[in-house]
Amino acid sequence: MSALEQGTAQRLRALFGHLDGKDLLEALIHGELRGRIAVTSSFGAESAVLLDLVAAVDPATPVIFLDTGELFDETLAYRYQIERRLGLTNIMVVRPTEAELAEAEDLWRDDVDRCCELRKVRPLARVTRAFDALVDGRKRAHGFERQDISTIEDGAGIIKISPLANWSAERIERSFAERGLPRHPLVEQNYRSIGCWPCTRPVEPGQPARAGRWAGVAKSECGIHTLVLGRDGAGI
Numbered sequence: 001m002s003a004l005e006q007g008t009a010q011r012l013r014a015l016f017g018h019l020d021g022k023d024l025l026e027a028l029i030h031g032e033l034r035g036r037i038a039v040t041s042s043f044g045a046e047s048a049v050l051l052d053l054v055a056a057v058d059p060a061t062p063v064i065f066l067d068t069g070e071l072f073d074e075t076l077a078y079r080y081q082i083e084r085r086l087g088l089t090n091i092m093v094v095r096p097t098e099a100e101l102a103e104a105e106d107l108w109r110d111d112v113d114r115c116c117e118l119r120k121v122r123p124l125a126r127v128t129r130a131f132d133a134l135v136d137g138r139k140r141a142h143g144f145e146r147q148d149i150s151t152i153e154d155g156a157g158i159i160k161i162s163p164l165a166n167w168s169a170e171r172i173e174r175s176f177a178e179r180g181l182p183r184h185p186l187v188e189q190n191y192r193s194i195g196c197w198p199c200t201r202p203v204e205p206g207q208p209a210r211a212g213r214w215a216g217v218a219k220s221e222c223g224i225h226t227l228v229l230g231r232d233g234a235g236i
């Protein structure tokens with residue numbers, strides 16, 4: 001990893017802020033961020049659309065998959081289905097340590113922030129030290145904290161790239177249809193945003209996709225997109 005110069009995100013935004021989707025990925029994966037950029041994917045309800053674009057640009061792009069130990073069996077199976085279908089060759093499965101798993105145990109029952117820190121934020125922070133930029137599938141259409149995101153953002157020491165930030169739910173659906181992409185098996189049961197099983201619920205028609213995440217708790221992000229522990233992994 002090279003030390004990121006201050007203002008890199010702003011400079012990249014000035015150069016490439018007019019791009020999105022595959023065009024943006026091409027410009028960054030084959031250009032300035034070559035070898036220093038990875039994708040994070042939950043292999044959830046909409047993940048196949050971004051991964052399809054990544055595979056078209058370079059199937060050897062590192063794809064970081066956080067296996068929290070609490071994922072649905074359907075997600076673990078879907079990961080292999082998508083990997084084979086798209087020809088992705090560099091999926092990096094990242095897991096919490098034994099000590100983190102032991103401490104996290106059933107924390108999702110009464111301390112979701114600590115549970116997410118142990119199962120997601122800390123393991124991700126360890127692996128992202130090798131990269132200068134992370135690509136994610138966030139979209140403004142998801143609402144909540146995501147309604148104002150940009151395609152290129154400064155993530156306090158790491159650049160956050162969201163090639164689908166401007167994409168509507170309709171455009172995502174169109175991509176699934178046009179590209180013949182397989183759906184996550186739980187989508188047909190009205191799961192529209194899929195994370196760990198204890199914290200994911202199906203949604204009613206008309207509800208925002210992420211309304212089923214941490215339902216009943218004042219929380220809508222796990223922390224991996226806000227990098228609450230900081231880039232240097234302090235305290236990890």
Ligand code: SF4
Pocket residue numbers: 068070107108111112113115116117119120195196197198199222
């Ligand atoms: S989503 Fe739920 S189970 Fe998964 S790490 Fe966060 S609190 Fe724990």
